Amino acid sequence: MPPTILVTEQTSPRVVITGIGLITPYAVGREQSWQQLLSGHSATSLLQNLSQQLGRPIAGGIIPDPELSSTSLTRSPFQNDPSLDLTLKATSEAIADAGLDPGQLSRESAGCVIGSSKGGIAGYGELAAATHSRQRPSDSIPPDFWLQCLPHACSQAVSARYGLKGAALTPVSACATGLSSIMRAADLIRDGVCDTVIAGSADASLVPAVLGSFQRMGVLATDFASPEQACKPYDSRRNGFVVGEGAGIMILESLEHALKRNATPYAEWLGGGLGADSTHLMQFDPAAQSLARLIIDTLQRAEVSAEELDYINLHGTGTQINDVYETRALQNAFGELAKSIPCSSLKGGMGHLLGAAGSVELGFTLLAMRDHTIPATLNLDQPDPQCDLNYTPRIAVSRPINTALKLSFGFGGHLVAGLLRNWQECE
Numbered sequence: 498m499p500p501t502i503l504v505t506e507q508t509s510p511r512v513v514i515t516g517i518g519l520i521t522p523y524a525v526g527r528e529q530s531w532q533q534l535l536s537g538h539s540a541t542s543l544l545q546n547l548s549q550q551l552g553r554p555i556a557g558g559i560i561p562d563p564e565l566s567s568t569s570l571t572r573s574p575f576q577n578d579p580s581l582d583l584t585l586k587a588t589s590e591a592i593a594d595a596g597l598d599p600g601q602l603s604r605e606s607a608g609c610v611i612g613s614s615k616g617g618i619a620g621y622g623e624l625a626a627a628t629h630s631r632q633r634p635s636d637s638i639p640p641d642f643w644l645q646c647l648p649h650a651c652s653q654a655v656s657a658r659y660g661l662k663g664a665a666l667t668p669v670s671a672c673a674t675g676l677s678s679i680m681r682a683a684d685l686i687r688d689g690v691c692d693t694v695i696a697g698s699a700d701a702s703l704v705p706a707v708l709g710s711f712q713r714m715g716v717l718a719t720d721f722a723s724p725e726q727a728c729k730p731y732d733s734r735r736n737g738f739v740v741g742e743g744a745g746i747m748i749l750e751s752l753e754h755a756l757k758r759n760a761t762p763y764a765e766w767l768g769g770g771l772g773a774d775s776t777h778l779m780q781f782d783p784a785a786q787s788l789a790r791l792i793i794d795t796l797q798r799a800e801v802s803a804e805e806l807d808y809i810n811l812h813g814t815g816t817q818i819n820d821v822y823e824t825r826a827l828q829n830a831f832g833e834l835a836k837s838i839p840c841s842s843l844k845g846g847m848g849h850l851l852g853a854a855g856s857v858e859l860g861f862t863l864l865a866m867r868d869h870t871i872p873a874t875l876n877l878d879q880p881d882p883q884c885d886l887n888y889t890p891r892i893a894v895s896r897p898i899n900t901a902l903k904l905s906f907g908f909g910g911h912l913v914a915g916l917l918r919n920w921q922e923c924e
Contacts, residue, residue, distance in 0.1 A: 509687040513755050513762035513920065516595025516748030517860045518587035518697075520565065522558030522741045522847045527590060531864045535893050539725035539846045539875055541739050544568065550705050551712060556724035557703050558741025558848030567619040567701035567742055577645060578617030579701035583744035583853075584651040585658060588695055592659075595748040596760055597693075599659050608663025608691040609655045611746070612678035612698035614671055614852025614907070617646035619701050655695055663691045671907025672812075674698050675745060675855025676915055680769035682749045692754040697856035699744035708740060716816055728849070729876040730813040730842040731820050731884040738814040741848025745856030747863075763863045764917040767900075770795035772912035781822040781910070788826035788912055792902070795914040803831045806838050807898040808871055810862040811888075812905050813842020814849055823904065824884045839896065841889040845875035855905035855913065866898040866919045 519526065522540035523533035533540065544557045546568070563569045565586065567579045592599060620642065644650065649667040656665045664685055670677045675698035682696030702708075711717045718737040721727035729735040755762055772791035776782040796803060812823055827835045843858055850857050865872055870893050877890040903915045 510689065510751040510753060512683045512686045512749055512766040513752050514747050514764055514766060514863060515750055515755050515760045515762050516591040516597065517763065517863060518589065518591030518594065518744070518746040519857060519860050520560060520583050520587050521743040521857055522560060525560065525562045525565065525586070527594065527860070527864070531861065534843065534846060534861060534872055535870065537873060537875065537892060541724050541727060541741070541846070541848050543724040544703065547703065547705060547708055551709055554721070555708055556718060556721060556727040556739045558739060558743070558850070559703065560742055567703045578620035578650065580613065580617050580619070580651060580699045581645055581654050583699040583701060584611055584746065585654060587697065587699065587744040587746040588655055591695065591746040591748050596758070597748065602659065602661070602693065604660050604662045606663055606691050607661050607693040608665060608685060609652050609661055609695040610664070610666045610668065610678045610682040610685070611652040611655055611696070612668040612674035612852060613648040613651055614669060614674045614700060615702065616648040617650060618707060619704050620646035651699055663694070670911040670913070671909050672849065672851050672854050673905040673907040673911040673913040674852040675857065676769070676859060676903060676905040676913040677771065677855070677911070679747060679749070679766070679856060679859060680771070680913060680915060683766045683769065686749060686751050692751045694749045695746060696749055697744065697746035698853045700851045700853035701742045702851055703740060703742055711740065718815065726876050728815040728845045730815040730845050730874055731824070731881055731888050732877050733879045733881040735815045735817065735820065735881070737816055738844060739848040741850045743847070743850045743853045743857050745853055745860045747856065747860065762920040764866055764920050767801060767916040767918050768795060768799035769913065769915040770798065774910040774912060776910065781818065783822070783825070785822050785826035785829055788823070788906065789829035791912050791914050792826060792830040795916060799916050801900060801916060803834055805900045806902055807896070808862070808865065808901045809838055809840035810858055810901065810903045811840050811842045813844055813874065815844060820881070821883050824886055827886060836886055839871045839887050839889055839894065841872055841874040843872060845877070855903070858905070859903050859915065862901050862903055862917065866901055866917065869895060869897045871896050871898065
């Protein structure tokens with residue numbers, strides 16, 4: 498008689514988020530940024546030097562600390578690329594917020610997933626300028642400086658700073674990079690590879706090469722009355738986005754690991770989904786079927802119904818095509834229910850943080866859940882008839898948020914969705 502084999506069902510670890518670090522055009526720091534966002538004032542301003550170089554007014558979201566900004570005229574040349582400084586500072590805040598003692602991290606099971614949509618583009622600009630300049634000898638450039646400009650530099654810097662020996666990854670998925678980094682970090686925990694992951698993204702791209710390219714694409718905001726009102730998501734007058742810079746870093750842990758050290762999570766990561774819309778490099782399928790299917794599949798895998806959603810944090814760039822695309826996808830996914838779910842885009846107030854957008858906006862979503870407040874979509878004064886959802890125009894609204902959906906997508910058709918549930922609902 499063959500031996501009896503007992504089969505036990507393996508359950509994946511639950512994933513929670515216990516710490517947040519934010520650096521944004523609003524402020525250097527999580528709570529300062531959050532309070533400024535809720536104030537209803539835009540943090541975008543006129544980029545004087547870049548406007549002169551590109552020959553037209555350019556608005557942008559500049560980090561208020563010059564030493565952290567890619568626009569700084571006072572930074573010493575060939576020091577850390579701004580994206581590295583942003584990452585390390587936001588990581589330090591996230592670790593402190595989570596109550597983690599870096600000296601007591603289990604380094605073998607702690608990893609990091611820090612995404613970058615383009616690497617240290619400001620540093621590359623310095624190298625290019627020096628290469629074509631006769632005033633700076635080549636031996637004045639540190640031989641390893643170019644390594645700081647590569648996409649993986651931020652994850653390498655975090656691993657080195659904290660002595661991590663777990664996975665060190667660098668997702669690249671255009672403007673969906675930040676959210677896809679969080680999703681990949683959650684997968685590392687669910688797969689048992691890590692019990693703690695430092696995850697997120699940073700971007701410092703207020704440089705002529707990037708803005709000039711977006712200008713030629715026709716996606717930058719133009720003809721604005723004031724730089725604070727340049728980006729107008731879902732408004733009938735919208736004509737493009739405003740580029741900002743920043744970093745969003747989160748601490749993800751297995752629930753068991755977090756509770757063992759008496760940490761209080763912000764929320765549980767219920768699940769995420771990835772998709773693609775390969776219609777065009779810069780445009781999406783007007784029918785929005787790919788994004789609608791991704792939203793439906795993400796909810797189904799997490800066993801969450803559309804009726805449970807209390808808030809949707811939108812990508813909402815303020816371009817003619819993307820805002821209609823995102824609206825149509827939600828209409829296709831949820832039908833008439835889509836109009837009743839509160840949602841908002843945060844780009845009208847701080848700009849589009851490109852590779853950092855998804856992680857920074859996810860951080861703000863977690864704070865919205867903590868404080869029971871739905872942040873507003875700024876500059877939405879004349880709604881586009883094609884965009885008929887509840888975008889929370891101009892003024893934040895107090896409302897409990899137990900379950901939230903975050904959407905991000907980017908040039909090339911990258912699509913990402915993530916689901917969160919307030920921790921109080923999970924106990």
